[in-house]
Amino acid sequence: MSVSVLNLSKKYAQQKAVDNISFEVKKGEILGFLGPNGAGKSTTMKMLTCYLPPSSGTASIDGMDIIQQPLEVRRKIGYLPENNPLYYDMYVKEFLEFAYRIYGQQSSNKIQQTIKETIDLVGLGLEQHKKIGQLSKGYKQRVGIAQALIHQPEVLILDEPTSGLDPNQLADIRNLIKELGKEKTIIFSTHRMENVEEICEEIFLINKGKIILEGNVQAIKQQYKKHLIKVEISASSIINESIQQQTNMVEQTSTYLIFKLKEAQTPNDILKILLQNNIEIAGMTEILPTVNEIFIQAVKEKI
DSSP states (O other), X not given: OOEXXXXXXXXXXXXXXXXXXEEEEOTTOEEEEEOOTTSSHHHHHHHHTTSSOOSEEEEEETTEETTTOHHHHHHHEXXXXXXXXXXXXXXXXXXXXXHHHHTTOOOHHHHHHHHHHHHHHHTOGGGTTSBGGGSOHHHHHHHHHHHHHTTOOSEEEEESTTTTOXXXXXXXXXXXXXXXXXXXXXXXXXXXTHHHHHHOSEEEEEETTEXXXXXXXXXXXXXXXXXXXXXXXXXXXXXXXXXHHHSOEEEEOSSEEEEEOOTTOOHHHHHHHHHHTTOOEEEEXXXXXXXXXXXXHHHHHHO
């Protein structure tokens, strides 16, 4: 097990920022740690990276305890904090060499090769000779991810890595995280629910310091599905009264119909009714809820 969290809590006076959470992340998984601002995501990340001591509970990274073995844990992880602290007056290559040496890597023979490989991996080739302060927000995020990778850690912990990015930058960083996830165990936090549908297989939803939902993304979608199906039809189709009486049609356009299945009714039952009424069918899909819709419902259920 790459990451194991057991009954982890952080308390400030009477307020619990993180309240007795437990979860595990297997080697090679990308875990989305989701929740609104102030939910406890960043506090959890800071405890996992040994920047903040827990009030109770513990966690381990690749078998190393965050309380008993903090230095060993830090060697195992790469960390991108939410505010991505960078030295804007340093050049990209200069900064990565600085980060490499901070991690205790002193081999002058290996350093340039490692920096080159990391720059190529995160797509900084054209920007490597610029000062960090000259880079766009998206490329600054790439530099932050590069410094987290420079010592070749087994686990990456990325706190809001897509925050403040425009749509093109967002797509680039998502693709980069997916590519890194082929070889690394990754935990990344976000309040943007659409990120996880693009990147993650496993998610944890946190609100007010508590995990309120966890599991495989597709399994959770099935759990919260609203039994809606979308049927694509020919524009010449005529929807008669018989169809409306036998189904619960919630939306109708010239090219598709959306039905909410009645109790014990199946998608095949809908298709049968439409075919009996001479409707030309081009396709059918099940409409599953978005992660954002699931999160809103899960929060309401826990109130």
